Amino acid sequence: MSISRRNFIKRAAYSGIAATAVLSGVNKTAAAFNTTDEYATIIDVTKCDGCHGLDTPRCVSACRKKNQDKFPQPEKPIMDYWPQPKHEDWSDKQNLINRLTPYNWTYVQHLQVEHEGNIHQVHVPRRCLHCDNPPCSSLCPFGVNEKMPEGPVVINPDGCFGGAKCRDVCPWQIPQRQAGIGLYQEVVPKYAGGGVMYKCDLCYDLVQKGQEPACISACPNNAISFGPKKDMQSYAKNWVKDKGGYLYGDLENGGTSTYYLSLIPFNAIHDAIIEQEVDGKPGKPGMPVGVANILDKPAGMARSMLIAPFAGLLAAGLSVYKTMTGVDNDENSEA
């Protein structure tokens, strides 16, 4: 049974107050939620068939249609990133649907996964997982990549310089770059900047209106569900417990707003992605289990930084005391 997502959202939007809803099949009452809640997505890999028989999976075509006005329109010719003899231009490959590009913010990985001696056909919709503590946002040098209160992580294309640092610090290298567009063109385009980074924003405009993202509404198999984060998380955990399955996205990178459910271990899925998908370029993310957040270590150090001011004042007190008592007086003592 699936979670009745659309009703869920509509009820909240219409009432505007906390509403109680029933997650059918979960045998529990969903907690009340309103439009200021934090949201999350469940992607049930056991239900996704990759839209078998269609040229483009429905979630992918819905995403492309919804976001087409946001896709980059670069000015040509596009300069290289001097002194590097290259630049990233996907504008002639806008129809690609087998990887993440600035023109394709979600795609489905079609995999043959070996598990316990059997080969399984597995289809995994991929896009930004919208992390709880996203390094892409925290480490953006221009502060234009924001974790919204509702959960989505959103890049502001008007302030993005296209340095692709967000992609480098993302465990899945999700954001994709298009050159020849954006703020850097106005500054010193030959020497600094690289374009604008693009990725899924979880249809933030729809979420703000209390509606669900386009890919979710489009899924014919109810493989993708959307709702208040705490409910999605507990549903995912219960599902794993009940079915003896596996969960991805709850711990990875310190927690995300996307919970993948599978009956096949994600280690095996990751291995299959590495073997069958990854081609050395960004846009074909793996699923490394338990991948750490790049900011974990600096966070530990930040706490010990609190000692620095006190140590400084203490050292000053000691040194001035020594000088005043004549132990270490070397100023104005001779002429």
Added chain:
Amino acid sequence: MMRIPRHSVQVRFTHWITALSIFALFFTGFGQMPIYKRYFIDQVPGLEWSSNYLVTLNVHYYAAMVLIFISFFYAGYLLLSKKTDILPRKGDFKESLIIFASLLGLAKEPENDKYLAEQRMAFAVTGLSIAGLIITGLIKILKNLPDAHIPLQISFWATQVHNILTVILLISIVVHLLAFLIKDNRPLFPSMFNGKISLDYARHRHSLWITRIEKDK
């Protein structure tokens, strides 16, 4: 040659630790933008780490810790020792203009205390920039902590102010170094190593200071 102590060991310690930490902060701070890979700096032997954001961020944090330590050390030293000759005074801006004009031969250099008015002004600009960088840097550190929810506007402005103050500090350090192009400033240079300057020079350039010391004796 008679020499007179000018910089206490605490001041020299502060100066060099500040200089080293700020150099490390500049290098790793600029490394928070993707420039070292693009410009092949990470191909230079020994600098392979420069394009690794995790490494540069960690070094930035360590160097920030040192800068915060030394800033508080110096603030405490100024307060407790009351050796506040370097702090700006009323009329310093006008006097700095006169000193500048004297360099161009348009005016006579005024009599100076231990520090020139323009040095006291430069100290204020540098000190305030560092204070602002520490404050905005701490906000940025807070923002990077897991589960920290710094309002978006605050973290955005902290980032912008941090970047702008970095440029101001960089300019003030360049000006500080360019000051040694002026011949009359050069005898001050050894004092940052051994703490002393020539008494004759001090009499000539810092007459108010020497008069004060001699009166105190």
